[in-house]
Amino acid sequence: MSEISKEYDFKQVEERWAESWDESVYYFDWNSSAPQYIIDTPPPYPTGNFHIGNALNWCYIDFVARYKRMGGYNVMFPQGWDCHGLPTEVKVEEIHGITKNEVPREEFRRLCEELTAQNIAKMRVTMRRLGFSNDWSNEYVTMHPDYYSKTQRSFVQMFNKGMIYREDHPVNWCPRCGTAIAFAEVEYDSRTTTLNYLRFGSPLGDLEIATSRPELLAACVAVAVHPEDEKNKKYIGTEVQVPVFDYSVPVIADEVVDPAFGTGVVMICTFGDKQDVRWWVEHDLPLRQAIDRAGRMTEIAGKFARMKISECKDAIIEEMKSLGTIYKEEPLDQNVGLCWRCKTAIEILSERQWFVKINPGEIIDTSAEIEWVPEHMEIRLKNWTGTMDWDWCISRQRIFATPIPVWYCKKCGEPLVAEEEWLPLDPNLKTPPVSCPKCGSEEFEPETDVLDTWMDSSISALNVTGWLSDHPPRYPAQLRPQGHDIIRTWAFYTILRAKALVGKRPWDSILVNGMVLGEDGHKMSKSLNNFIAPEEVVVKYGADAFRQWAAVGGSPGSDVMFRWKDVISGGRFLQKLWSMYRFSAPHAKRSDDAAPNQVDRWLLFELSQMIEAVTDSMDRFQFDEAFRAIRSFAWDEFADNYIELVKSRLYGPDGPEKRAAQSTIYAAIEALTSLLAPFTPFIAEEIRMNLSGESVHTSSWPTSSGISPQPEGDLIKEVAAAVRRYKSDRGMALNSPLAGIEVYSDLELETTDLSGSTSSPVVVKRGGPEIETRAVEVKPSMKAIGPVFKNQSGEIIRRLKEMDPEEVAQMVAAGKIKVEVEGEVVELGPEAVEIATETLSAGRAVEMIVLAGATVLIRTGS
Numbered sequence: 045m046s047e048i049s050k051e052y053d054f055k056q057v058e059e060r061w062a063e064s065w066d067e068s069v070y071y072f073d074w075n076s077s078a079p080q081y082i083i084d085t086p087p088p089y090p091t092g093n094f095h096i097g098n099a100l101n102w103c104y105i106d107f108v109a110r111y112k113r114m115g116g117y118n119v120m121f122p123q124g125w126d127c128h129g130l131p132t133e134v135k136v137e138e139i140h141g142i143t144k145n146e147v148p149r150e151e152f153r154r155l156c157e158e159l160t161a162q163n164i165a166k167m168r169v170t171m172r173r174l175g176f177s178n179d180w181s182n183e184y185v186t187m188h189p190d191y192y193s194k195t196q197r198s199f200v201q202m203f204n205k206g207m208i209y210r211e212d213h214p215v216n217w218c219p220r221c222g223t224a225i226a227f228a229e230v231e232y233d234s235r236t237t238t239l240n241y242l243r244f245g246s247p248l249g250d251l252e253i254a255t256s257r258p259e260l261l262a263a264c265v266a267v268a269v270h271p272e273d274e275k276n277k278k279y280i281g282t283e284v285q286v287p288v289f290d291y292s293v294p295v296i297a298d299e300v301v302d303p304a305f306g307t308g309v310v311m312i313c314t315f316g317d318k319q320d321v322r323w324w325v326e327h328d329l330p331l332r333q334a335i336d337r338a339g340r341m342t343e344i345a346g347k348f349a350r351m352k353i354s355e356c357k358d359a360i361i362e363e364m365k366s367l368g369t370i371y372k373e374e375p376l377d378q379n380v381g382l383c384w385r386c387k388t389a390i391e392i393l394s395e396r397q398w399f400v401k402i403n404p405g406e407i408i409d410t411s412a413e414i415e416w417v418p419e420h421m422e423i424r425l426k427n428w429t430g431t432m433d434w435d436w437c438i439s440r441q442r443i444f445a446t447p448i449p450v451w452y453c454k455k456c457g458e459p460l461v462a463e464e465e466w467l468p469l470d471p472n473l474k475t476p477p478v479s480c481p482k483c484g485s486e487e488f489e490p491e492t493d494v495l496d497t498w499m500d501s502s503i504s505a506l507n508v509t510g511w512l513s514d515h516p517p518r519y520p521a522q523l524r525p526q527g528h529d530i531i532r533t534w535a536f537y538t539i540l541r542a543k544a545l546v547g548k549r550p551w552d553s554i555l556v557n558g559m560v561l562g563e564d565g566h567k568m569s570k571s572l573n574n575f576i577a578p579e580e581v582v583v584k585y586g587a588d589a590f591r592q593w594a595a596v597g598g599s600p601g602s603d604v605m606f607r608w609k610d611v612i613s614g615g616r617f618l619q620k621l622w623s624m625y626r627f628s629a630p631h632a633k634r635s636d637d638a639a640p641n642q643v644d645r646w647l648l649f650e651l652s653q654m655i656e657a658v659t660d661s662m663d664r665f666q667f668d669e670a671f672r673a674i675r676s677f678a679w680d681e682f683a684d685n686y687i688e689l690v691k692s693r694l695y696g697p698d699g700p701e702k703r704a705a706q707s708t709i710y711a712a713i714e715a716l717t718s719l720l721a722p723f724t725p726f727i728a729e730e731i732r733m734n735l736s737g738e739s740v741h742t743s744s745w746p747t748s749s750g751i752s753p754q755p756e757g758d759l760i761k762e763v764a765a766a767v768r769r770y771k772s773d774r775g776m777a778l779n780s781p782l783a784g785i786e787v788y789s790d791l792e793l794e795t796t797d798l799s800g801s802t803s804s805p806v807v808v809k810r811g812g813p814e815i816e817t818r819a820v821e822v823k824p825s826m827k828a829i830g831p832v833f834k835n836q837s838g839e840i841i842r843r844l845k846e847m848d849p850e851e852v853a854q855m856v857a858a859g860k861i862k863v864e865v866e867g868e869v870v871e872l873g874p875e876a877v878e879i880a881t882e883t884l885s886a887g888r889a890v891e892m893i894v895l896a897g898a899t900v901l902i903r904t905g906s
């Protein structure tokens with residue numbers, strides 16, 4: 045065996061393994077009949093940075109993947125990349141100093157693909173360095189034709205099933221991004237705005253209305269009051285004049301109006317908010333769209349046309365103030381919907397868009413078939429599903445996305461949806477191979493809108509389980525690991541799509557991870573300066589230390605704080621493991637003929653118990669529990685107790701006793717490396733390779749040997765620990781010999797290891813020891829004597845010390861101490877003294893340690 049360095053060199057070890065591991069051992073076997081465990085890994089957005097939140101989630105996934113693989117499952121831990129989307133478009137515009145409309149559509153898309161490919165390459169490097177056991181043979185990239193043809197086919201299939209339709213419908217619109225967005229992409233934030241009180245003209249006298257959005261006056265289509273509103277109900281059924289624009293709108297009654305808010309009268313515009321949309325539908329009101337796709341006022345805004353929304357607002361308020369139309373203003377706290385990406389206030393516009401039908405009941409029922417970990421996360425999906433007012437708007441007005449495979453007949457406008465066999469295609473680059481089914485025309489306009497990227501990623505589970513592939517499909521997948529921030533999007537859409545396309549739940553279980561917080565307890569962000577990149581941690585302490593932080597940082601579902609101290613203690617544990625291994629290496633030898641003694645059997649029992657506990661924790665995804673159990677066994681039971689107990693056998697003469705200890709050490713290290721393999725794959729591999737010459741990552745998960753409890757060995761360990769404490773309390777070297785140790789116990793204990801580890805002769809006896817205690821010293825208490833006897837105290841104390849300790853002890857027992865001072869007898873209570881005693885056994889002084897199950901006598905004199 046070559047020299048084993050004293051210091052564990054994580055850098056050298058980790059880089060060597062990262063470079064030399066054969067990744068094909070992690071490939072899923074499509075032909076295997078072993079039980080499958082397919083993981084629907086999140087496809088990250090290829091920003092080029094694999095951030096710490098990703099890293100936490102991937103550690104969890106890797107713990108599960110490695111554990112299941114060792115447990116005999118045919119595991120797939122694929123890696124996908126969710127490429128399409130606005131951030132890349134923006135980045136490309138920035139890098140090349142262009143706007144997307146300045147170059148041909150295809151060229152712009154090519155630049156986006158190029159940047160994405162570079163970013164994916166960078167992120168792969170980080171993932172490999174962190175030791176993730178990805179199955180790269182099942183990698184997918186959503187911008188590649190083989191993937192987006194599936195996205196397109198999913199569109200066509202759902203269209204043919206009547207689950208996708210195109211309609212004029214209000215949608216959430218981000219004027220800055222210039223695209224429709226789904227409800228799931230709207231964030232809400234409170235803002236303080238102004239509530240303006242203004243007058244609408246009426247023959248019954250002006251009607252007073254309060255609104256926070258006077259810029260929408262030109263979009264006003266009705267005014268609503270509560271039917272029971274005493275003050276205003278006389279207006280119901282009449283018409284009032286819209287100020288500034290001077291046209292009339294009806295006054296309608298609606299129960300939803302809050303008579304206590306503002307003036308109790310509401311202006312209905314198309315559209316100020318979601319409630320406006322509901323009223324618009326319920327009362328069948330006309331459409332007046334005052335804001336366009338770019339966030340500017342339309343022609344119906346008259347002289348305000350083409351102004352930005354905020355400019356128009358200021359101008360209208362000024363005009364109404366000068367006319368006296370506005371008679372009061374007050375501040376108003378409001379919840380405003382913002383674009384999740386750019387934080388611009390969204391507008392609701394009526395647009396012709398593509399929609400996916402949402403069936404809330406079906407989603408809730410399907411979700412109930414899935415095991416949610418932690419359980420309480422399911423309520424988030426249920427709550428979200430309950431708020432669905434509209435269907436899912438899936439068309440976007442962007443470029444870098446999956447094209448919608450549709451054309452429109454130039455003559456009659458009939459839409460032509462592609463056949464599945466024609467896919468993949470971009471309708472902007474290809475004309476359909478058929479003529480218009482309605483009018484026979486051969487001229488078409490392409491659909492220029494593209495698909496929401498969630499249309500790509502919501503078929504990830506189907507894609508990894510072999511849907512539309514050459515393999516027989518294997519859905520559902522077994523596990524979806526993901527963050528709680530995308531339950532309403534990715535989890536929701538995936539359930540919807542799996543049910544719609546294959547009629548099944550997408551996965552058996554969903555494991556929800558929390559967010560990573562900075563050391564200051566805040567969400568990590570570059571601006572807060574609490575941002576940590578995984579690479580930084582790896583350089584300083586290694587991937588195995590980083591992964592230990594992920595394991596112990598918290599249980600899945602809870603937010604996890606990044607703590608350097610967890611990483612540092614991870615590093616310390618690696619060193620401890622290494623030292624343990626370095627000591628054990630020359631001794632660890634497998635042997636079949638040596639019968640384990642009581643101490644060996646005790647360790648094997650502890651090991652078995654630990655394996656059962658860890659296995660149970662892993663099955664429940666409680667990685668912190670699992671890892672702590674392994675660490676405490678390795679550190680406390682194996683290194684601090686077992687090795688100390690058996691050292692003398694290891695260094696003693698060859699024979700069955702020595703071989704039993706060597707074999708036990710081998711078994712312990714073999715099991716420990718296997719159990720650690722999911723958590724710290726590098727050091728586990730390094731030690732295991734040195735031990736047996738075989739990769740730990742192709743080994744099996746250890747199982748409990750079923751050995752029964754070993755009270756004898758356990759007691760020996762306790763006695764040895766008590767003697768160690770005894771020596772260290774007295775400042776004695778741990779290997780310094782004692783005159784003799786007697787252990788009294790009802791158990792039949794072997795003495796070899798006790799004697800070896802205490803460097804002292806040990807005798808084990810049945811029953812309890814025969815001992816006597818003798819008072820050896822009287823210690824008077826000044827605190828008790830002083831206040832009572834004042835000047836006499838000194839003399840009393842002196843006398844007490846001269847007295848026979850045995851005699852004083854008897855008086856204490858009787859409750860009264862009599863002392864003769866200057867011819868006079870003084871009486872003291874038992875609290876006046878403390879009696880020091882010594883323990884004797886067979887007439888010789890001993891120290892006695894009482895343990896549960898044994899009494900230990902340590903002979904102090906010779």
Ligand SMILES: [Zn+2]
Binds near residue numbers: 383
């Ligand atoms: Zn935006």
Ligand SMILES: [Zn+2]
Binds near residue numbers: 480483
């Ligand atoms: Zn036609």
